[in-house]
Amino acid sequence: MGVERVQEIANFSKETIPEEFIRTTYEQPALTTVQGTVLEVPVIDLSDPDEEKVVRAIVDASSNWGMFQVVNHGIPHETVRKLKEVGKAFFELPPHEKEAYAKPPGSQSIEGYGTKLQREVEGKKAWVDHLFHKIWPPSEINYQFWPKNPPSYRKNNEEYAKHMHGVVDKLFRCLSLGLGLEGNEMKEAMGGDNLVYLLKINYYPQCPRPDLALGVPAHTDMSAITILVPNDVQGLQACKDDHWYDVEYIPNALIVHIGDQVEIVSNGKYKSVLHRAKVNKEKTRISWPVFVEPPSDLEVGPHPKLVNEANPPKFKSKKYSQYCFCKLNKTPE
Numbered sequence: 448m449g450v451e452r453v454q455e456i457a458n459f460s461k462e463t464i465p466e467e468f469i470r471t472t473y474e475q476p477a478l479t480t481v482q483g484t485v486l487e488v489p490v491i492d493l494s495d496p497d498e499e500k501v502v503r504a505i506v507d508a509s510s511n512w513g514m515f516q517v518v519n520h521g522i523p524h525e526t527v528r529k530l531k532e533v534g535k536a537f538f539e540l541p542p543h544e545k546e547a548y549a550k551p552p553g554s555q556s557i558e559g560y561g562t563k564l565q566r567e568v569e570g571k572k573a574w575v576d577h578l579f580h581k582i583w584p585p586s587e588i589n590y591q592f593w594p595k596n597p598p599s600y601r602k603n604n605e606e607y608a609k610h611m612h613g614v615v616d617k618l619f620r621c622l623s624l625g626l627g628l629e630g631n632e633m634k635e636a637m638g639g640d641n642l643v644y645l646l647k648i649n650y651y652p653q654c655p656r657p658d659l660a661l662g663v664p665a666h667t668d669m670s671a672i673t674i675l676v677p678n679d680v681q682g683l684q685a686c687k688d689d690h691w692y693d694v695e696y697i698p699n700a701l702i703v704h705i706g707d708q709v710e711i712v713s714n715g716k717y718k719s720v721l722h723r724a725k726v727n728k729e730k731t732r733i734s735w736p737v738f739v740e741p742p743s744d745l746e747v748g749p750h751p752k753l754v755n756e757a758n759p760p761k762f763k764s765k766k767y768s769q770y771c772f773c774k775l776n777k778t779p780e
């Protein structure tokens with residue numbers, strides 16, 4: 448404890464925000480967003496029986512945007528609604544109930560309720576609290592970080608995890624085929640059935656100065672892929688051709704980010720997307736990304752079938768845990 452939660456700060460910030468949340472002019476969303484254009488990231492129908500068409504669409508989106516939305520993805524809308532309902536209910540509990548799930552001080556793991564994730568650009572803080580816990584595979588789950596209240600939290604999260612496999616497998620299959628690999632090779636390169644699904648709930652309280660603050664500063668995800676569902680408050684932005692654009696939500700779609708590990712395995716053919724999140728003056732934003740990640744001790748590098756003398760590896764192979772450590776600590780090795 449001893450950490451100030453943004454949710455509490457928001458309760459007494461009615462007109463202004465503490466200085467440490469004010470971004471530099473290079474980052475302030477009001478100054479750096481392309482106005483009047485909503486980014487139309489590709490929308491892909493996963494139920495289309497023409498698999499070649501789906502592969503082409505995913506290859507195009509992953510090479511040019513690093514982001515797309517999928518519809519008819521097979522996760523029942525009711526399952527997503529229930530995931531969101533219990534996550535929101537957790538953050539609406541009184542502070543002491545949430546603190547029972549706080550990330551233990553000094554813990555090596557990312558799991559738990561918390562506020563500050565990584566060393567921030569120029570000491571600035573992000574307008575967000577979060578809860579992290581793994582939802583797959585069962586052997587990796589620490590129920591200590593799963594809220595017991597609301598009582599249906601566990602059931603609803605387990606149901607979401609169970610329904611995710613179909614989408615995850617389909618996405619990896621298409622990404623793999625799109626590189627000229629066998630359908631299973633991309634998933635195998637990420638750990639196969641040992642892939643880890645790490646859920647994060649981002650809770651962005653209403654903010655009196657959404658023009659000056661950011662919910663999450665610009666970053667690419669370290670994961671293989673990220674599958675995100677938002678509440679109905681817009682705020683996700685993607686960087687394309689050096690400009691920031693709002694990403695328009697499509698009802699019931701899942702937002703897919705290509706993460707660093709897919710970029711690495713594809714030897715740079717697919718691009719991890721640079722993105723950030725804005726906050727809202729009147730409404731609380733909430734989002735539920737699931738980071739689909741290799742197991743921490745798996746070494747990830749460009750796929751051997753994609754490199755040769757003419758196409759040398761563009762990335763070093765590293766254990767996933769080492770990759771994350773280097774990126775979070777901004778050390779090159």
Ligand code: OGA
Nearest residue numbers: 649663683723724734736
């Ligand atoms: C993240 C992230 C975006 C959002 O948590 O990595 O990019 O819309 N979130 O909340």
Ligand code: NI
Nearest residue numbers: 666667668722
């Ligand atoms: Ni992200």
